[in-house]
Amino acid sequence: MSERSADSITLNIERSIVSGELEEGRPLPAERALMEQYGASRTVIREALTALTAKGFLKSRPRYRPIVCRPDASSAMQAAGGVIKHLLDNSRGVHDLYQVRVLFERVLVRDAATGADKDDLKYLKGALDDNEAAIGDSERFYATDVAFHRVLYTIAGNPAYPAIHTGFVEWLAPQWSRMPRSEQRNRDNFRAHKAIYEAILMRDPDAAERALVEHLETSWAFVRSTFFAGERE
Amino acid sequence: MSERSADSITLNIERSIVSGELEEGRPLPAERALMEQYGASRTVIREALTALTAKGFLKSRPRYRPIVCRPDASSAMQAAGGVIKHLLDNSRGVHDLYQVRVLFERVLVRDAATGADKDDLKYLKGALDDNEAAIGDSERFYATDVAFHRVLYTIAGNPAYPAIHTGFVEWLAPQWSRMPRSEQRNRDNFRAHKAIYEAILMRDPDAAERALVEHLETSWAFVRSTFFAGERE
DNA sequence: AAACACTATATGGTCGTACCAAAAGAGGAT
DNA sequence: ATCCTCTTTTGGTACGACCATATAGTGTTT
Incomplete structure (x- = not known):
């Protein structure tokens, strides 16, 4: 052979x-x-x-x-990334990938709502507070935004999840990290994060999922109108 | 550079x-x-x-x-696979990956329960019937088992999902496809598939998710006891 | 004219040698 | 001991050569 x-x-x-x-x-x-x-x-x-x-x-x-380099989940993501980045030159490719992210996080928030322990909630609250404190500084806000979502990927304890998160962030960065930002948008995003956190705190997976989906769909709408205004759905 | x-x-x-x-x-x-x-x-x-x-x-x-070869979702999966297959030499790696699959399918069945249209349900029913018809033939049963799950990945219409499914199947095949099979186990698995299908038909996402998780966890328990009996969790 | 056998060529796979530039190591001067 | 210089190591690139095989082209046979 x-x-x-x-x-x-x-x-x-x-x-x-x-x-x-x-x-x-x-x-x-x-x-x-x-x-x-x-x-x-x-x-x-x-x-x-x-x-x-x-x-x-x-x-x-x-x-x-x-x-x-020993293979681990993150090098697997990196290997895939070499191909994936070419799929992201149009809104279709970006949206397909973004949907995978949404799918992923929907389960993560549900599980957080049902299974997060005190420590997990503390971490999440810490990330939320950092996020709030950075509302005035859009660059820092983006970083704390990413960090907040990342906490969701770490709660489950599966080492593959954070690697997957890193992949999402890197691949989607060309759009998300370059979005025009404003204090108002930061404030809206923070409110969305807060809603997610509170739903988790209330142990309400359905509410947490709803809050997350609304948050991510709003985010997508902004990205779409900013970068892919000319394309049809 | x-x-x-x-x-x-x-x-x-x-x-x-x-x-x-x-x-x-x-x-x-x-x-x-x-x-x-x-x-x-x-x-x-x-x-x-x-x-x-x-x-x-x-x-x-x-x-x-x-x-x-034009890059698409499936070649991205393949690129990742070169690394991933090395992570699967112990129960930890296999379980981490399997958990990702479970996470994925949980959302898929929920969405199927809330959003599947008549055609989707027909496809799913067709796959279920094939599965039932193959109970006596373990090799064919495995194929129809995979096909049933695959329908869930196609319903959403995102081309990345079937590619991801292919990845899961290929990477987990060393364990799953080599499991000792029996008509009794086939029958149990079919019943689990039927329960998932019926929950979807009843538009009950929670029940569908429960049925799926139970099905997949049972499957994992079998695999674990067969291939990783000596390892500790 | 059609079928077959044979030859030439194109092409990927492998080898060896050679040279360059930059990094690392050795050695001597201060 | 510190600093500078020279040598060696090492990766990056290039050229030329040879082999095995697949394909195309040619010629022979029927």
Whole structure:
């Protein structure tokens, strides 16, 4: 099947990384050393390294030894991101992705409403307070906005969730982070966050979900009218 | 920043693919032609092609011209899959991923319960009937099981959802498709599907979600006890 | 004329060598 | 010990060559 020797070397190194034989964060052996180790030419070695880099198992800067990266949820998101960013050049692609985010957060707020413990609520309240305090500073407000939503992704304790959140934020950033902001809009957004928080506090998943959906749909309407005004739905 | 000329060529070709200049399904120009076009050595061209292949923009078989692949949601999933499959060698990784799937389907059944139209319900019923008819044939039952869940991912009309479903199925297949099956278990699973369908039919999102969660948790319990009996939670 | 066999060519896969520029390490001067 | 200089290491790029195979083109056979 895989007659290419570069492929088998890629797999070999991949396995060495996953198994921990090649330690995360450490640089890979030099290319000329790998030639000997695998009995292949440098061409082949470099092809394998290129593939591994594109797959996210190595981080390589020009003129430095590639750094080994253990796969985790966030590198998986990053690998997907290379493709996803090309899907976001029209409102359709952005909306499809945004819908996935909405779907995700709907469950998260429901679960927060039914299952959040005292600590979770404290974190959420802290993020909400930070958000309120930043109303006057639009740049900081955006950061605290993201942070507030992120708390929802951390409550469940699944390490994949925060990675997914990071993906959403990065991919949607071209639109969201560049939205024209105003103190009035910040205030509206804060009120939406507060409504979500209070519904969670009241242990009312339906209300929390409604508040979230309304919040995110309002946000989408703004983005759409700002960046995709010319396109039809 | 990116001093490597291979990187800029990679980006160039990537853009040509996304823009449609290089048509999907058509083979790429020969390497020696690309050398001239970009004024670079074959070494560099080949590195670019390797990277593009790993990123999912090209499908290359040995000794054939690489085939151009337009990025879509499913190629994004595939790119992530290269990393994700390494996270699934223990129950923790599998469970984390499975939880994402559960989260996803919880919303899907809720939305189906509130928003499915007559056609959607007909499709779902059709999938359910196929599922019932296959109870005696475990292999076919697994296929109809997957198909039933897939209907939920198609109802919403977001093209990303079916791609995500495909990802879940492929990544979780090592466990699920290899589960020991019996007519009794098939019957139980069918009953669970039926309960979900009926809750959707009754327009009861809470009941539908409950039925789904119970179904998926039962399934997880089986998988866990079969494949990860030795590990602690 | 049609079917087959054969040859030439195009193409991807691999190898080796060479050179450059920048980074890292070694060694000596202060 | 500190700083500067020189050498070595290392990744990035280039060129040329050879192999195996798939495809196209040619010629032969029936």
